Amino acid sequence: MVDIAATPRRRRLAIIALSGAVLTLALWLVASALRDNIVLFFTPSELTETHKSAKRLRIGGLVEAGSIEISGTKARFVITDETDSVAVAYDGALPDLFRENQGVITEGSFRDQLFVADTVLAKHDENYMPREIADSLKEQGVWQGEEK
Amino acid sequence: MLAFAEIGHLALFIALICSICQTGLPVFGLAGRYSHSQFLAISRLLQLLATLLVIFSFSALIYSFIVSDFSMALVASHSHSAKPLIYKISGSWGNHEGSLLLWIVILVLFGGLFAATSKHLPDRFSLLTLSVQASVTASFLAFSLFTSSPFERLDIAPLDGRGLNPVLQDIGLALHPPMLYLGYVGLSLAFSMAVAGLIEGNISRQWGQWVRPWALSAWCALTLGIALGSWWAYYELGWGGWWFWDPVENASLMPWLAATALIHSALVVEKRGQLKSWTILLAILAFSLSLVGTFIVRSGLLTSVHSFASDPSRGVFILCILLVATGLPLLLFAWRGPTLSTRSDAGFISRDTALIINNIILVMATAIVLIGTFYPLGLELAVGQRITVGPPYFDATFNPVMAVALIGMAIAPVTMWKSGMLAHARVALIVAAIGAVVAVAIGGGAGVADNAAAMAGLALLGWLGFGVLADMQKRLKFHQPASILARIGKLDGAIWGVWLGHLGMAVFMLGALGDGLGRQEQTIRASAGDVIMLSDRQYRFIEMQQNQGPNYTTRTALLALEELDGTLLGYMRPETRFYPAERQTTTEAAIRPRISGDDYAVLADGDDEIGYSLRLYHKPFVSWIWGGAVIMAIGGLIALSARTTARRTSTNIKQTS
Secondary structure, three states: OOOOOOOHHHHHHHHHHHHHHHHHHHHHHHHHHHHHOEEEEEOHHHOOHHHHOOOOEEEEEEEOOOOOEEEOOEEEEEEEOOOOEEEEEEEOOOOOOOOOOOEEEEEEEEEOOEEEEEEEEEOOOOOOOOHHHHHHHHHOOOOOOOOO | OOHHHHHHHHHHHHHHHHHHHHHHHHHHHOOOOOOHHHHHHHHHHHHHHHHHHHHHHHHHHHHHHHOOOOOEHHHHHHOOOOOOHHHHHHHOOOOHHHHHHHHHHHHHHHHHHHHHHOOOOOHHHHHHHHHHHHHHHHHHHHHHHHHOOOOOEOOOOOOOOOOOOHHHOOHHHHHHHHHHHHHHHHHHHHHHHHHHHHHHOOOOHHHHHHHHHHHHHHHHHHHHHHHHHHHHHHHHOOOOOOOOOOHHHHHHHHHHHHHHHHHHHHHHHHHHOOOHHHHHHHHHHHHHHHHHHHHHHHOOOOOOOOOOOOOHHHHHHHHHHHHHHHHHHHHHHHHHHHHHOOOOOOOOOOHHHHHHHHHHHHHHHHHHHHHHHHHHHHHHHHHOOOEEEOHHHHHHHHHHHHHHHHHHHHHHHHEOOOOOEOOOHHHHHHHHHHHHHHHHHHHHHOOOOOOHHHHHHHHHHHHHHHHHHHHHHHHHOOOOHHHHHHHHHHOOHHHHHHHHHHHHHHHHHHHHHHHHHHOEEEEEEEOOOOEEEEOOEEEEEEEEEEEEOOOOEEEEEEEEEEEOOOOEEEEEOOEEEEEOOOOEEEEEOEEEOOOOEEEEEEEEEEEOOOEEEEEEEEEEOOOHHHHHHHHHHHHHHHHHHHHHHHHHHOOOOOOOO
């Protein structure tokens, strides 16, 4: 096999060129992935019409009392932050602790004014709430948990 | 009995004093007058003392959990008298204070192990290494004692404890943290030896030989620890997934990637005397990432189920440790590093080059994970926008970069040090290429031809698997089984590390691709009597049951898993558990593991009126994921034993600097 870079000097150049190329590629991948693949988080009152056109987003808040309708595996409910609310449609198994007045995060996209979620995350236990929800509830003064 | 915890607390204080003295020893020891060996003897003695004291202290904590001493704040808030014994014990490290003490236990154990096994190393180097290790120990002892003491008392003891988060009441929690910590903390010795080498300003080829067993054993523990965590998430969280790119998972992956780079580059130091300064840098980086992994995540800075609530003073303390532990060595490196560089006489096609490329790729992969993990935090601090960086980011960045590494993993083992390739390299690479073509053909036949990423993954799997097997075939000659043992006996044990490490990666990929591409899943609302079909089998929903566990009640769905003609394959019992002490519910998936794939059933919400929501999966080859990790770790352990034998035989040539 012919060695394309027989001398130490040429070997070093080859390694630098190769790592430069791989590094450029990796940087480009990271930059484009951070542009295209991040998911923004909002509470219902933070949402604007522009946000609603995003490919994917997360919406978090409390499940409005009396809003849950279940038929088969399909569920409809309303997420509220006591100021505004968003209607959500979801097809799949709901988490154990999904119930009225509990904090949830949903991920998906808008079809007109209906938020079609493919993921629903509920708080894990009586004390734990996803930090995004706890923070935004605190900001809006409707936080009901303990002060940490 | 009551005073037991106080003695444990006192033991930690004395251990702190020991570690501080031990840290300062070289300042006097290197000044002249007395010989290094006398100071080394004192250092070893202090190390032994600190090790015993910390172990005693940890035992006292475990004892308090076993006897449910609720006058201790930690026991009262994290245990409950009705908990099974094993979870009382594991509960002692299922919280911030206790897990920190476990971390320190492993830190002093490694220090003690080094003190006991470093007789053949130069005295001055051992003294410095022990001193650096003691400085790390002292920092964490101070952190534990002054901000997170596990031995706080309550004025009034409650009648019973608040219980442990039920998700953590599992054998996975009993095993996963100690194993992971063994990996994280094992890297502390590579770090200490790197800093000791920098202080001396002289890194010999032997340095690579000294550091490699420690880095290798840490790497093995880290591999197993991550695999255990992934396996635990798979069966306990009930989401059917095994890796979620959660910040905590990323935090353990980063040191693993850095440690993987380290065990490869230390080899170059040892065999060729090259890459010294780079390897030093990696050793510092790997341990820093371990610190980040354990504590930044725990501090609650990043959203995660793992984060224990924490007060700000702890965050500041840990940030200080992190800055000092990373900053000082890096300054030292900036000063001494340049003097370590050497000129290479290797050709471009050589194992030297292959390992340099390996290191560049692994460090880049580490950086990609680091950016993905901390970008949301940075963005929120900077502009207040909350975002999530999820699997799509990592699929688009981490996977392509690692693909390059996978190509190299079949090539590097058939290259030679300094220049050229082994005689059979051409054959091995042709076989690897055939493997790639075969895997792609199978993928095309299975109907994933339009998924480019999947096809690339399959090609890499075939390339790597066949490539490693071809190299093994060449040296072991499987077609002559009579004399195979003789050939195995003649091989250097290190080659098994390469083979099993790389083959384990191929096995892991088979599992990941099998599950990723062949997974069947269905979510359905069903009632007793229903039959649900999923690919080539069916679930018959027999009835709902109520059961009583030791400290929980269950709601169980009894499902019969059958072939389509009604032949019974087995019963599946997915359940939800309610823990009254903690007022929490957990999901227990029913799993029927087979080598060809797992059947996996989860019971979610529902009642008799609207029916029960069931999630059913068939996951081809999924257990190969963890099997692959175990094979990698076994490879590391064999390489480790090979190294120690080699070291013992060369001990006679004692190196003094």
